[in-house]
Each structure stands twice: as C-alpha cells, then as structure tokens.
Amino acid sequence: MNGEPEVHEEFETRLKAYEGRPAAATGVGRDPVNAPMIRHWCEAMGDTNPAYTGPGAIAPPTMLQAWTMAGLSRRPERTAAYDELLGLLDESGHHAVVATDCEQEYARPLRPGDEITFDSVIESVSERKTTKLGPGYFVTTRTDVSAGGELAGTHRFRILKYAPARRPTNPTNPTKPEERRPRPVVNRDNAGFWEGVARHALLIQRCTGCGTLRFPWLPGCNSCGRPGWDTVEASGEGTVYSYVVMHHPPFPAFEPPYAVGLIELAEGVRIISNVVGVPYDKVRVGMPVRLCFRQYDDELVLPVFQGVTR
Structure with missing residues (x-):
C-alpha cells in the first residue's frame, strides 16, 4: 500500500509524456466553407440570423468542427502516439470511455470559399480523478482550425478513460446491482x-x-x-x-x-x-x-x- 502513490505518480509521468504530441495527422477540409452546408446547418438548428445568408455571409461559429469532419466514408487518421496513449490506459484497467465535453474558441469568421486546414494535438492528460463512473484520466485534444494559413478557431474535445466502479448492490435483491441512469452533463452554460x-x-x-x-x-x-x-x-x-x-x-x-x-x-x-x-x-x-x-x-x-x- 505504501508504494501505491509512487506507482500512480510513475504511471502519470508516462501519460504526461504524450502531451503536445500530435493526435491526428494534419488535415485538409474535405470541402471549402460553402453556402449550401451553412444553409443546411441553419435550417437544422432553426437559426435565422441574417449574418449567415446573402452576400458577405459568414458561417455560424459553432460550425467550426464541421469543416474538419471526414464524412461517413473516411476515418480521421489517428497518430501512433494517440493510439499508444489510449493503449496504456486500456492496459492499466481504464478501458471504458465517455465523451465529457467540448469547448470552442473563435479567432475570426469563416466565409464561403475559405479552404480549411487543421492540426490536432494531445493537449493534456489529467491526474487520476475519482468520478461516479470510476477512477480515471481526462484526455483533452486540441484542434487548431486555420483558413488561408490564419488561425480561425480552436476546438477542444475531452474524454474520460476510466475503470468502471463496482455498482452498489440493490437492497431488495443483494445479488443484483442497483441500476442508475447516466448523469446529465452539467456545465457553466446549463x-x-x-x-x-x-x-x-x-x-x-x-x-x-x-x-x-x-x-x-x-x-x-x-x-x-x-x-x-x-x-x-x-x-x-x-x-x-x-x-x-x-x-x-x-x-x-x-x-x-x-x-x-x-x-x-x-x-x-x-x-x-x-x-x-x-x-x-x-x-x-x-x-x-x-x-x-x-x-x-x-x-x-x-x-x-x-x-x-x-
């Protein structure tokens, strides 16, 4: 037991070594920013802001990630470093995963015709955290999205790799675990x-x-x-x-x-x-x-x- 903190510290040092390494191959947007995609997005969201229509229109800022997506027929190319990091967590018993949240920052508007490039890195790996799902590590990737070589925005995506906690027993039937609904994600906006x-x-x-x-x-x-x-x-x-x-x-x-x-x-x-x-x-x-x-x-x-x- 006395050596357990040292074991965690050594393991976390190995995880931290992946910070700053690429998470996916440098990418190019499948399509330029375009008016039809903007229209479909706005119709789906019920967004009638006039800034997104007509001459001089811009893309809704929250579409930032949409311009980097590969589509159903192609998969993003993850790097060996990112796969190694996830493999380490799997091998240590943290094999379950849940997406926890994403954040976006906007540097400049995107307009129809902009050609998109993006770079994704492993921004951070947290210390071991105790959660209701079980103990685990938060892994954050950061994708910088550029248009014409100029930073347009940043998209951060965070997952929790965890070891599932043992469910409490049901007092009416001790052999059957108590079933609990997943918790809603509560953040500063909601x-x-x-x-x-x-x-x-x-x-x-x-x-x-x-x-x-x-x-x-x-x-x-x-x-x-x-x-x-x-x-x-x-x-x-x-x-x-x-x-x-x-x-x-x-x-x-x-x-x-x-x-x-x-x-x-x-x-x-x-x-x-x-x-x-x-x-x-x-x-x-x-x-x-x-x-x-x-x-x-x-x-x-x-x-x-x-x-x-x-």
Whole structure:
C-alpha cells in the first residue's frame, strides 16, 4: 500500500509524456466553407440570423468542427502516439470511455470559399480523478482550425478513460446491482436549467435584448447575438412534435421499448424527453402532453411528459 502513490505518480509521468504530441495527422477540409452546408446547418438548428445568408455571409461559429469532419466514408487518421496513449490506459484497467465535453474558441469568421486546414494535438492528460463512473484520466485534444494559413478557431474535445466502479448492490435483491441512469452533463452554460429541474421548474432562457425564448440553453441569443438573458418558467403544456420508439438491447436503468419525444412547449420552444403514462405504441404526433418530474434515484430528477389521451 505504501508504494501505491509512487506507482500512480510513475504511471502519470508516462501519460504526461504524450502531451503536445500530435493526435491526428494534419488535415485538409474535405470541402471549402460553402453556402449550401451553412444553409443546411441553419435550417437544422432553426437559426435565422441574417449574418449567415446573402452576400458577405459568414458561417455560424459553432460550425467550426464541421469543416474538419471526414464524412461517413473516411476515418480521421489517428497518430501512433494517440493510439499508444489510449493503449496504456486500456492496459492499466481504464478501458471504458465517455465523451465529457467540448469547448470552442473563435479567432475570426469563416466565409464561403475559405479552404480549411487543421492540426490536432494531445493537449493534456489529467491526474487520476475519482468520478461516479470510476477512477480515471481526462484526455483533452486540441484542434487548431486555420483558413488561408490564419488561425480561425480552436476546438477542444475531452474524454474520460476510466475503470468502471463496482455498482452498489440493490437492497431488495443483494445479488443484483442497483441500476442508475447516466448523469446529465452539467456545465457553466446549463447549470441554471438543472437547478430549476431540482426544484421541479422547467426554465426557458429569454434574451433580455430582443425577448426571444431559446432552448436548449445557450450562452448567447440566436436572434440578436446579445449575451444577456433571464428565464421564464414553462407552463408545462405541450404537444408531441415528433417521436421515436427505442428498441435497443437491455441497458442498465432502461427498459426498452419506450418513447422519446420532441416536445413543442406552449411557449414555442422544443425539448427532447421521454413520453410516459401511455403505451409506447400509442404515442402520436400532435398528442397533448403535460410536464411532470420523475425522481429516478436519491440524486437524479428529470423532466418527462405525461401523454394525455382523448
């Protein structure tokens, strides 16, 4: 036991040696920045900002990563260094992986016709962390995206490589582990939403500049670009705008099949959540629903929508 800290320190030194090494081969964007892709993106996001249309249009800044993606038919070329790092973590028992978050920084707008190049490096490997999933290491890669040799933005992507924690036993059946739903990712942009959920309030952001409501929560307004905002509480009334029925194999804390709906709230914004209280095969587009909150364990509360049958 006395030697355990030294073992961790030696292992972490080996991991730290990969910092600064390439994570993927230097790449070239598959297509130049182009108006059709911008249009498709804006239509999918419901973003009507006039800055993204017409002469002199720019690409939405959040499209930064889209211009570096290889597409379905090609895979990005990971470096031997990145594969070695992941291999070390696998061999040490940290074989499970979950994507935790990404961050973007913008240096200049991208415009149709810009040719994209990008470089990806292993920016950091954290010290050993204790998480609810299990002990592990956060690995952050940084991709610098350039247009015409000039830095346009930086995309950071972070994963957790961890050793799965042993699940607590179910007190009603000690031989069966207690099944817990995955935890939502809470960050600086959405913390207020989850604080509202904890007290059974569904909060919608409202721009203090133009009054536009938005969901999910974002750091700025899609309509006018201003950062200021306050919140309004949803009435809880809505309808099923679209839905899918999940038939995936058994997974802890989930019992397929079940319905997941895109719910249009009375306030005009949409939210994805489970449709409950009616059989999954009775859910229909246009079905009225009503907000309720479900306590899944001693920590997790989620907003779901009760189907209202006529």
